[in-house]
Amino acid sequence: MxxxxxxRWHGRGGQGAKTAALLLADVAFxxxxxxxxxxEYGPERMGAPITAYNRISDTVIRAHSNIYDPEYVVVxxxxxxxxxxxxxxxxxxxxxxxNTSRSKEEIIPHLKGYEGKVYTIDAHKVSMATMGRxxxxxxxxxxxxxxxxxxxxxxxxxxxxxxxxxxxxxxxxVIDGNMAALEMAFKEVQ
Amino acid sequence: xAKRDRLSGNEAVAIALRQINPDVFPAFPITPSTExxxxxxxxxxxxxxxxxxxxxxxxHSSMSAAIGxxxxxxxxxxxxxxxxxxxxxxxxxxxxxxxxxxxxxxxxRALSGPININCDHSDSMGARDAGWIQMYAENNQEAYxxxxxxxxxxxxxxxxxxxMICQDGFITSHAxxxxxxxxxxxxxxxxxxxHPETYLLNPDCPAAVGPYSITDYxxxxxxxxxxxxxxxxxxxxxxxxxxxxxxxxxxxxxxEYCMEDAEMAVVMIGSAAGTTKDxxxxxxxxxxxxGLIKIRLYRPFPASEIAxxxxxxxxxxxxxxxxxxxxxGGPLGADVMSALYRAHADALAVNYIYGLxxxxxxxxxxxxxxEALKQIIEEGDAGETYRYLGLRE
Numbered sequence: 001m002x003x004x005x006x007x008r009w010h011g012r013g014g015q016g017a018k019t020a021a022l023l024l025a026d027v028a029f030x031x032x033x034x035x036x037x038x039x040e041y042g043p044e045r046m047g048a049p050i051t052a053y054n055r056i057s058d059t060v061i062r063a064h065s066n067i068y069d070p071e072y073v074v075v076x077x078x079x080x081x082x083x084x085x086x087x088x089x090x091x092x093x094x095x096x097x098x099n100t101s102r103s104k105e106e107i108i109p110h111l112k113g114y115e116g117k118v119y120t121i122d123a124h125k126v127s128m129a130t131m132g133r134x135x136x137x138x139x140x141x142x143x144x145x146x147x148x149x150x151x152x153x154x155x156x157x158x159x160x161x162x163x164x165x166x167x168x169x170x171x172x173x174v175i176d177g178n179m180a181a182l183e184m185a186f187k188e189v190q
Numbered sequence: 191x192a193k194r195d196r197l198s199g200n201e202a203v204a205i206a207l208r209q210i211n212p213d214v215f216p217a218f219p220i221t222p223s224t225e226x227x228x229x230x231x232x233x234x235x236x237x238x239x240x241x242x243x244x245x246x247x248x249x250h251s252s253m254s255a256a257i258g259x260x261x262x263x264x265x266x267x268x269x270x271x272x273x274x275x276x277x278x279x280x281x282x283x284x285x286x287x288x289x290x291x292x293x294x295x296x297x298x299r300a301l302s303g304p305i306n307i308n309c310d311h312s313d314s315m316g317a318r319d320a321g322w323i324q325m326y327a328e329n330n331q332e333a334y335x336x337x338x339x340x341x342x343x344x345x346x347x348x349x350x351x352x353x354m355i356c357q358d359g360f361i362t363s364h365a366x367x368x369x370x371x372x373x374x375x376x377x378x379x380x381x382x383x384x385h386p387e388t389y390l391l392n393p394d395c396p397a398a399v400g401p402y403s404i405t406d407y408x409x410x411x412x413x414x415x416x417x418x419x420x421x422x423x424x425x426x427x428x429x430x431x432x433x434x435x436x437x438x439x440x441x442x443x444x445x446e447y448c449m450e451d452a453e454m455a456v457v458m459i460g461s462a463a464g465t466t467k468d469x470x471x472x473x474x475x476x477x478x479x480x481g482l483i484k485i486r487l488y489r490p491f492p493a494s495e496i497a498x499x500x501x502x503x504x505x506x507x508x509x510x511x512x513x514x515x516x517x518x519g520g521p522l523g524a525d526v527m528s529a530l531y532r533a534h535a536d537a538l539a540v541n542y543i544y545g546l547x548x549x550x551x552x553x554x555x556x557x558x559x560x561e562a563l564k565q566i567i568e569e570g571d572a573g574e575t576y577r578y579l580g581l582r583e
Contacts, residue, residue: 025366029196038365041307060368062464064329064361065552 003059005148006067009052010086011076013045016137020076021052023141023163024150028056030159031151036061049084056150072148075099076123076136081110092116097147097189099123099136104190119147121189130180138178139185146186153186192370192437199330199362202369203269203295203355204229206337208239209377212293213264213384216244216255220274221307222359223297227269249274253281253294260290261399263389265341267292271359272299275313279320285352286321286415288399291344292352294322295337298460298511299359300547308548309359311459315512315521321415323353323422324489328445328463331369333357335439336486338372341381342429348421358461360548376436419490426487443492445484446499448474452481454563455500455537457526458509459485462544462551469556480560491525497533505538505563505572506530509579511545518576519543538572544579555580 007024011017018039025037036055042048053067071094075086078100090096095117098107104120111118121143123136131138145156160182164175197205204226207215217227227243234243242259246252252268259266270278275296285292300306301313314324323344327333336355344353357363372380388397403411423443430441445463448470449455456466463484473480483499500506508527510520519527523541530539542559545551559579566572 022366025196029368034368035196036365036367038360041360062329062467063553064358064365064461064464066550068552 020137142185143189200225202334214259253278269295282320449481493529
């Protein structure tokens with residue numbers, strides 16, 4: 001099971017953490033991996049904390065439990081740093097990726113002594129610059145692919161364009177903005 | 191050619207239904223099964239199926255409409271979860287007693303209360319004595335494969351009973367995982383056309399469906415249902431064999447994992463079986479002879495076959511994702527223990543209640559269950575046989 005990568009997403013209902021996890025499963029599947037992407041729902045309402053999960057592996061995945069000791073954590077909404085134990089079980093060989101406009105140095109004191117790598121991205125800035133609206137999940141998807149080294153940028157962008165072409169078949173005008181958000185996020189993640 | 195894809199369990203079942211193209215699908219939404227009629231409605235709107243899709247105002251009506259359509263001679267089904275199934279209660283028995291081979295895509299969810307949207311098996315376990323065939327799935331692939339096989343079993347002339355195709359709410363219904371889909375034409379050829387022997391819209395052979403049955407006949411009618419049930423196991427095996435021919439995937443009444451030399455075993459239903467397999471692999475590396483029996487067909491219950499599979503096991507844990515409130519365990523526990531008793535098996539058996547309302551079960555939890563079985567074997571005593579797993583004390 002050494003090839004297994006486990007990722008946990010923390011977001012708030014309506015921000016697209018579940019969609020991001022499903023898109024990541026999608027793109028990893030396209031590169032020949034075995035995948036799981038699934039949400040864990042608490043109360044079904046906008047703004048409530050939700051968790052989503054990914055398992056990505058070279059071999060068949062059979063476990064159907066939540067993920068407690070992930071390699072990577074993505075925090076879609078930085079207000080959750082105080083509300084939820086986002087670093088719980090996170091492996092120190094792994095990393096945490098936080099969506100914030102603040103610097104890494106400002107974020108680290110909120111991570112309860114987490115010893116692994118810390119990455120940040122301002123998904124709001126990327127999203128507004130490329131799509132004109134705030135969809136944090138698109139930039140975060142690209143950022144976690146880079147942070148976790150799941151695939152090279154060229155493969156990722158090629159597969160995502162194919163995926164968006166399918167997903168947005170009825171509104172192709174949004175494809176370029178989403179693609180620009182992915183490319184910019186690759187450069188912006190720190 | 192099989193098509194490799196990645197789909198949620200709900201989407202997989204909806205695609206199986208598109209491939210089957212049933213005649214009538216009445217539906218009322220309820221979490222977490224809502225996506226099945228939702229996806230299917232888009233297939234209807236896009237002209238990919240010619241099914242009569244009937245949005246109704248309740249589950250009482252969706253099951254009633256499915257029954258009416260089936261009695262008229264159509265291939266029908268509906269989908270639901272939890273309280274939706276509870277609201278169909280009366281109709282479940284009507285469908286079974288009229289020997290109507292309709293299908294229900296059930297996405298297992300805890301019954302209220304307290305109100306909860308997550309997985310357990312309390313909904314379908316409550317319906318276990320309604321006279322329906324019940325099949326369960328570990329993952330999206332099995333949910334899809336069971337749906338493709340459903341009508342071949344339920345419509346078989348020796349069976350003619352309704353069938354419930356169950357999968358775990360959210361855990362498989364909303365999880366995107368790898369899957370292999372069959373070609374549309376292969377599914378259509380496999381399922382075939384439905385030609386009922388008797389049906390209401392046949393003017394050449396007038397029939398009554400659901401008349402009053404006086405005391406003089408009621409018991410014979412119920413025995414007649416049991417006769418249909420007697421044939422289910424063989425039909426399930428025959429259909430599975432044929433299905434393996436088109437899919438390469440083998441199915442039985444239940445799956446045995448590492449049971450050849452197992453000294454201790456778990457018997458369970460649904461998605462947690464995959465988690466248990468990971469636990470077994472870890473224990474086998476340490477030389478612990480652990481095994482799993484995963485129930486696929488729960489009604490009728492393959493009692494003698496399960497007892498046979500457990501005959502060399504020293505201790506067994508039966509896992510129930512539903513309470514029975516008997517003060518000694520859940521429904522699967524009762525079924526397996528009675529099977530062991532009738533087979534004069536000498537395995538020490540305990541019954542765990544787990545996973546209620548979506549309570550998560552980890553690989554480590556299942557390792558703990560096998561650890562408890564090891565202790566039972568060492569002590570030669572099952573101790574408390576009615577246990578809870580993962581309960582906060």
